Amino acid sequence: MRAVSNLKRKSIARTSLIRTLIFAALVLLVGAQFDAYNQAQLAVVLILFIGVLSITLLTGISGQLSLGQGALMAVGGYSTALLITNYTLSLWVAIPLSVISSAIAGLLLGVAAARLRGPYLAGTTLVIALAIPTIANRFMSVFKGDEGLQVDVGYPPQWFSSLFGEPTYEQWQLYVALPFAGVALFFASNILLSRTGRMWRSIRDNESAASLAGVNFSRQKIYVFVISSTFAGLSGALYGLRGLVGPSVYPVSLSLLLLTAAVLGGIRSITGAFIGTVIVVFLPDWIELILGNFGLSEQVSNFLPALISSLLLILTVVINPAGVAGARLHKHK
Amino acid sequence: MNAVINLASLSRSPRKSIAVISVALAGALALTAMPAQGASTPGVSDTEIVLGMQLPQTGPASPGYNKVDDAMRAYFDYVNSKGGVYGRKITLVAKDDTYKAGLTVTSASALINKDKVFAMVGSIGTQTHISVIKDINRRGIPDLFVNSGYSGFYTDPKKYPTTFGALGTYVAEAKILGKYIKENLATKNVGILYQTDDFGRNTVEGLTTAGVTFTAKKTAATFIAGTQAGGLDAQMQQLKDNNVDVVIIGAVASAFATAVGSANKIGYKPQYIVISVGSDATTFQTILGSKGIAPAVSAGLLAGTISASHAPSPGEADDEFVKAFKKINDDFNKGPSKTWDNNVLQGMNIGYVTTAALMGAGKDLTREGIIKYIENNPLKLSSAALAPLGYSATTHEAFTGFWIGKYDATTVLKPIDGTRKVWTTDSAKGPVTELKYTRPAIAADALPKVG
Numbered sequence: 050m051r052a053v054s055n056l057k058r059k060s061i062a063r064t065s066l067i068r069t070l071i072f073a074a075l076v077l078l079v080g081a082q083f084d085a086y087n088q089a090q091l092a093v094v095l096i097l098f099i100g101v102l103s104i105t106l107l108t109g110i111s112g113q114l115s116l117g118q119g120a121l122m123a124v125g126g127y128s129t130a131l132l133i134t135n136y137t138l139s140l141w142v143a144i145p146l147s148v149i150s151s152a153i154a155g156l157l158l159g160v161a162a163a164r165l166r167g168p169y170l171a172g173t174t175l176v177i178a179l180a181i182p183t184i185a186n187r188f189m190s191v192f193k194g195d196e197g198l199q200v201d202v203g204y205p206p207q208w209f210s211s212l213f214g215e216p217t218y219e220q221w222q223l224y225v226a227l228p229f230a231g232v233a234l235f236f237a238s239n240i241l242l243s244r245t246g247r248m249w250r251s252i253r254d255n256e257s258a259a260s261l262a263g264v265n266f267s268r269q270k271i272y273v274f275v276i277s278s279t280f281a282g283l284s285g286a287l288y289g290l291r292g293l294v295g296p297s298v299y300p301v302s303l304s305l306l307l308l309t310a311a312v313l314g315g316i317r318s319i320t321g322a323f324i325g326t327v328i329v330v331f332l333p334d335w336i337e338l339i340l341g342n343f344g345l346s347e348q349v350s351n352f353l354p355a356l357i358s359s360l361l362l363i364l365t366v367v368i369n370p371a372g373v374a375g376a377r378l379h380k381h382k
Numbered sequence: 383m384n385a386v387i388n389l390a391s392l393s394r395s396p397r398k399s400i401a402v403i404s405v406a407l408a409g410a411l412a413l414t415a416m417p418a419q420g421a422s423t424p425g426v427s428d429t430e431i432v433l434g435m436q437l438p439q440t441g442p443a444s445p446g447y448n449k450v451d452d453a454m455r456a457y458f459d460y461v462n463s464k465g466g467v468y469g470r471k472i473t474l475v476a477k478d479d480t481y482k483a484g485l486t487v488t489s490a491s492a493l494i495n496k497d498k499v500f501a502m503v504g505s506i507g508t509q510t511h512i513s514v515i516k517d518i519n520r521r522g523i524p525d526l527f528v529n530s531g532y533s534g535f536y537t538d539p540k541k542y543p544t545t546f547g548a549l550g551t552y553v554a555e556a557k558i559l560g561k562y563i564k565e566n567l568a569t570k571n572v573g574i575l576y577q578t579d580d581f582g583r584n585t586v587e588g589l590t591t592a593g594v595t596f597t598a599k600k601t602a603a604t605f606i607a608g609t610q611a612g613g614l615d616a617q618m619q620q621l622k623d624n625n626v627d628v629v630i631i632g633a634v635a636s637a638f639a640t641a642v643g644s645a646n647k648i649g650y651k652p653q654y655i656v657i658s659v660g661s662d663a664t665t666f667q668t669i670l671g672s673k674g675i676a677p678a679v680s681a682g683l684l685a686g687t688i689s690a691s692h693a694p695s696p697g698e699a700d701d702e703f704v705k706a707f708k709k710i711n712d713d714f715n716k717g718p719s720k721t722w723d724n725n726v727l728q729g730m731n732i733g734y735v736t737t738a739a740l741m742g743a744g745k746d747l748t749r750e751g752i753i754k755y756i757e758n759n760p761l762k763l764s765s766a767a768l769a770p771l772g773y774s775a776t777t778h779e780a781f782t783g784f785w786i787g788k789y790d791a792t793t794v795l796k797p798i799d800g801t802r803k804v805w806t807t808d809s810a811k812g813p814v815t816e817l818k819y820t821r822p823a824i825a826a827d828a829l830p831k832v833g
Contacts, residue, residue: 218520293487
């Protein structure tokens with residue numbers, strides 16, 4: 050029995066690894082076709098994709114609603130920035146360490162969340178997101194208030210430049226984000242395919258039934274929050290490395306943007322998380338491309354991305370709740 | 383991604399697949415990492431100079447400031463109508479960052495990589511500009527005439543060699559206002575309302591240097607920048623409860639208006655002293671108007687407010703710069719609101735100084751060339767301001783002089799003692815002294831002459 054289980058585990062890991070490698074190859078190939086601006090945008094897609102995956106796991110798979118993923122991103126961002134600026138650690142060391150701090154934050158949140166559900170949970174997480182500026186200002190000497198901490202991805206190491214040539218700053222942003230996005234994809238894929246993923250789905254579908262089947266849902270809820278927070282923290286760490294870690298980098302609207310991306314793409318699938326992220330990141334550019342020649346005033350054009358993504362969100366919820374990735378399901382129905 | 387899943391499930395030899403994909407991955411990485419390309423000056427062609435700007439065009443911090451880009455564009459359109467600079471027309475691409483640093487980074491990338499701007503000009507916002515200033519400087523892109531008085535951007539040109547200010551620093555202005563308070567309001571209980579970013583803290587720093595101090599949570603009330611739309615009732619109540627007679631405002635214009643609205647509700651009428659970027663009369667009246675306060679009433683609320691300025695008041699109809707800029711605004715401003723005010727005057731002035739710098743840098747325009755020109759020739763870059771630009775190799779601070787005025791019943795800032803005295807100081811501990819400066823006249827065609 051154990052041999053069969055090990056075999057299954059290996060098979061899941063292998064499938065996840067193949068997905069990850071193909072994903073990375075496709076990103077690199079597509080990135081090679083892009084200009085500098087779109088390479089930077091692609092890097093943002095990879096960064097936010099990790100954050101959206103945190104919602105896929107938390108909300109899509111295990112049914113816990115969070116409106117404060119931006120706060121957990123901020124935990125990752127601030128941890129990375131403090132480790133880099135105060136201890137001059139390399140980002141390759143600082144980011145994994147900051148992921149641990151996000152996991153601890155997730156654990157604390159998870160302990161509270163295990164007792165909450167529905168709107169109460171959403172409200173609690175929202176309050177945490179709203180508290181970031183106050184915390185940053187209350188502990189000014191550490192977090193540097195509203196102006197935050199300046200950090201970036203810096204320059205590639207010498208060996209990298211010798212091996213692959215000197216990348217542009219945008220390419221380097223992409224190369225820094227890609228391995229982390231790959232790791233996130235690998236783990237998310239593993240979780241979804243494994244027993245853990247099935248347990249979380251059972252909690253989402255019916256807590257009582259899951260409990261009768263032997264799932265300790267309180268403990269699993271805490272696990273969900275810890276894992277989801279590590280994803281959010283990783284995303285936040287990379288997001289901060291675009292130039293600044295500060296309250297205005299992780300506003301409440303960022304949490305809502307991640308949720309929008311997850312719903313648009315399909316909140317229950319990894320594919321959906323990626324599609325949704327591509328939509329929210331590139332939507333303003335697509336709108337500009339289509340409507341740029343109509344000479345719309347700034348007063349109109351500045352509001353269009355938010356307006357159109359809101360419309361898409363409403364249409365998705367009403368017509369196709371499973372999102373783009375789940376459209377196939379509706380067709381088969 | 384479905385394709386990815388299908389491919390994976392079709393694979394019969396996963397180990398081999400992983401090896402093949404890994405090799406492909408390394409190949410793709412090598413293909414992507416092309417050497418960085420050297421290029422001629424971006425954003426400059428024989429017929430055009432493209433400039434970029436970042437500002438909050440929407441969101442709670444936008445009222446008033448969202449007019450600056452339209453005013454700058456109006457001045458550039460005027461210059462273009464006169465043949466441009468060495469035959470090149472100036473194009474300004476402005477991007478809305480809603481005062482959120484995450485968006486500032488994205489919009490800077492768009493301006494640099496997509497719009498290929500020659501320089502950034504007149505960007506607005508301290509905390510948002512912090513997120514991009516390092517990257518802009520690292521790329522050697524001129525970061526001209528930033529609309530922030532944060533001294534940290536300018537006092538160390540080795541750190542940010544391409545960044546130049548467009549305002550006097552908050553510290554210098556606060557020191558000058560602090561001197562006035564010490565000399566004229568010493569018997570009053572002085573308090574402050576400030577936003578907890580560099581703007582607010584620099585204001586407190588300058589006042590403290592001048593000897594004006596506060597007690598936290600008693601005579602000093604704070605709020606987080608950008609949250610003023612929710613009201614400042616608690617802060618004004620705190621100041622009222624602590625019997626503060628004079629309230630200094632170290633905050634943006636929308637916050638000043640909100641604070642006065644909140645104070646008015648509780649019958650609190652202190653003497654206000656407002657840092658210049660927060661004291662625009664039109665923005666003040668517009669915001670109070672949106673709260674149902676009629677213009678005549680809001681003009682009354684503003685009357686008596688003390689503020690400072692490096693430029694003439696927009697209400698000084700006889701000032702030659704005001705006259706010229708106002709006409710250009712009437713004829714060329716295509717923005718949604720071209721009502722003449724401080725923001726429009728500031729936008730026009732930045733347009734004027736930018737044009738002068740582009741002219742002075744010469745026909746063979748380069749990024750290094752314009753930075754060097756501005757640093758070496760601040761006195762050739764005259765403007766509407768009543769103080770000279772203070773640029774040098776050791777500082778990129780803009781105007782170091784301010785005059786102090788009081789708003790009258792018609793919302794015009796008038797010199798407080800009848801005759802205008804301009805005061806000058808530095809952003810450190812230097813003394814506040816009177817400035818003797820004669821502003822060069824504006825030419826009949828309202829174009830700068832850099833000789």
